[in-house]
Amino acid sequence: RKEVEQDPGPFNVPEGATVAFNCTYSNSASQSFFWYRQDCRKEPKLLMSVYSSGNEDGRFTAQLNRASQYISLLIRDSKLSDSATYLCVVIGGGGFKTIFGAGTRLFVKA
Amino acid sequence: SQTIHQWPATLVQPVGSPLSLECTVEGTSNPNLYWYRQAAGRGLQLLFYSVGIGQISSEVPQNLSASRPQDRQFILSSKKLLLSDSGFYLCAWRGDVALAVDTQYFGPGTRLTVL
Numbered sequence A: 001r002k003e004v005e006q007d008p009g010p011f012n013v014p015e016g017a018t019v020a021f022n023c024t025y026s027n028s029a030s031q032s033f034f035w036y037r038q039d040c041r042k043e044p045k046l047l048m049s050v051y052s053s054g055n056e057d058g059r060f061t062a063q064l065n066r067a068s069q070y071i072s073l074l075i076r077d078s079k080l081s082d083s084a085t086y087l088c089v090v091i092g093g094g095g096f097k098t099i100f101g102a103g104t105r106l107f108v109k110a
Numbered sequence B: 001s002q003t004i005h006q007w008p009a010t011l012v013q014p015v016g017s018p019l020s021l022e023c024t025v026e027g028t029s030n031p032n033l034y035w036y037r038q039a040a041g042r043g044l045q046l047l048f049y050s051v052g053i054g055q056i057s058s059e060v061p062q063n064l065s066a067s068r069p070q071d072r073q074f075i076l077s078s079k080k081l082l083l084s085d086s087g088f089y090l091c092a093w094r095g096d097v098a099l100a101v102d103t104q105y106f107g108p109g110t111r112l113t114v115l
Helices: none
Strands: A004-006 A011-014 A019-025 A032-038 A045-050 A055-057 A060-065 A070-075 A084-091 A098-100 A104-109 B003-007 B010-013 B019-026 B032-038 B044-052 B055-058 B064-070 B073-078 B087-094 B104-106 B110-114
Touching: A004 A084, A011 A019, A019 A084, A019 A104, A032 A060, A032 A070, A045 A055, A045 A060, A045 B104, A070 A084, A098 B044, B003 B087, B010 B019, B019 B032, B019 B087, B019 B110, B032 B073, B044 B064, B044 B073, B055 B064, B073 B087
Parallel strands: A011 A104, B010 B110
Antiparallel strands: A004 A019, A019 A070, A032 A045, A032 A084, A055 A060, A060 A070, A084 A098, A084 A104, B003 B019, B019 B073, B032 B044, B032 B087, B044 B055, B064 B073, B087 B104, B087 B110
């Protein structure tokens, strides 16, 4: 089993749709969780951190479920500019080991 | 503000040639530094990380090596490149672990093609 798993997609959605991604992790001692966004042939950029209490940033909502060991990202009112690959990131025990999921591709179409 | 630089942006090298990629960070001290590789259409693979000058940890066995000669400089090297070394190489920094800041920030990357 991979340490961090994501549905590779692609997710093809129309503008204005709501789309959700899940990511599961295997190490129950994992400490920190993030979502990154990566545009084609570019470096990943931090989208948002994920907290147990859940956090929201505009149209984006991230949730962490420690009991089931998954994190989620919800995008509401999708825009064309949301088209990208979304990477789930988990930081393990000791704070050094960072594991990236393989990413979920999203295509938002007019 | 902090910035991270990588060069070159693009590199085409023959099999068996040496490699040196450089990464520097500005605007912070004692950062944790990371080298990742991303093969075409794949996820990021952590290659090395460093918590200080001269301190390198390797995540996967390979023909690559890393060095940190200065606090804000991280170098990725190879004596002889393989075809399988082709990929997108990303350097990242993170603040002092003792401050419990986990977020990593990436440089623009080097796209390496080995022919």
